[in-house]
Amino acid sequence: MPQITVDYSNSIQFDQEGFARDLHQAVVEIAAAKPEACKTLFRPSELTAFGYEDPLDFGHAVVHVTLGLLAGRTEDTRSKLTEAVLELLRKHIEDEGGGIVLHASAEVRDLDPSYRKFER
Template sequence: MGATMTPYDARSGRGARRWDRGPGRHGCVTRRLRRGWGENLCERQAHSMPVTNVDCSSALASAFDCQGFAHALHPLVCKIIGAEPQACRTHFRRLDERVTVYGASDQAVIHIELMIMSGRSEDTRAELGREVLALARAHTADAPRLTVQTSVLVSEVNRRTSAIHTEPGRKAG
């Protein structure tokens, strides 16, 4: 990462006076000090935690390959937001019960929620949503005689109000 920001000292005139913001790689915000010092948030965000939750109707069980979708999703997310592949997590939940207005049995639902660390631009989040929607539609195109409603929600996780910890594996015995 870049240099650490030092507080401004009015007596000596040293340190940071203000941050300049500008777009960085992968649509994230880059902060630079006016004097050229600073830190690139993009480097920190490369270690972010993209977590994807996929809720899908049980009617899609035979038509939707969860493993295949996840293996196609992770490189796509990494390409768009600059995350590292080992940081990607995808959880799948089958929906056994759902209620529709007219009780139609030929309808299925797939809802995808992507949680990424804050700092990406609105354009980057929108691109991610569009690309994931296209990927999901491609993976559900073979659903026999089903009307599939697909939705994608890209949400940001606030760095200040979230906590992430990875416990290293322990040796048995």
Template sequence: MPQITVDYSADLAGDFDRPGFAKALHEATVEIAAAKPPACKSRFRPTEDIVVGPETEGHAHVHIHIALLAGRTDEVKARLTQAALELLRTHLKPAEGLTLHASAEVRDLDPSYAKFES
């Protein structure tokens, strides 16, 4: 915890500083949501195709999913969502001609969440 997943258009790969973004988002998650630094985990999933309305070209997307153990207030979740989007602006410089659709959400992990380390 937290589990962070970032889905992004594959054509953004060269313009997206993913390690820098993850590090900065982990720091923000610790500060805003009182997470422990070693507990922050991020994974990035490139997506090949995106369709926006009737268009299949000229668009790119990034969606940031942040899942936390229950107990954070809606205000904390909203602050973390906004911080994630602001950090994205500083770590992603999309190519000209692409319209970027960026979004983020913070949600509670299901009570069934479990983990182990070995």
């Protein structure tokens, strides 16, 4: 914990390493997580569909960050964390200025009580 997943259009210039480092720091500071517990998985998508537009026009890009935390964080903590994620996305995704519309979003959710893990 926390389990962090970043789904994104691979058509964007995204500093994933810097984003993960800064995000882990924010999760530690805002949600009192342990640094060694922070794990982020990046999942690029080759195709992003938006409305009725031709996806091959690459006019839109999507980034969605999901943070799964153990239950017990206040709504205020969850909101602060979500806002921090959006600020970090602004910082670590280049504004290409080529007419691509970036749709960035984030959510913090509680991990299900059945959540378990192992390490080896």
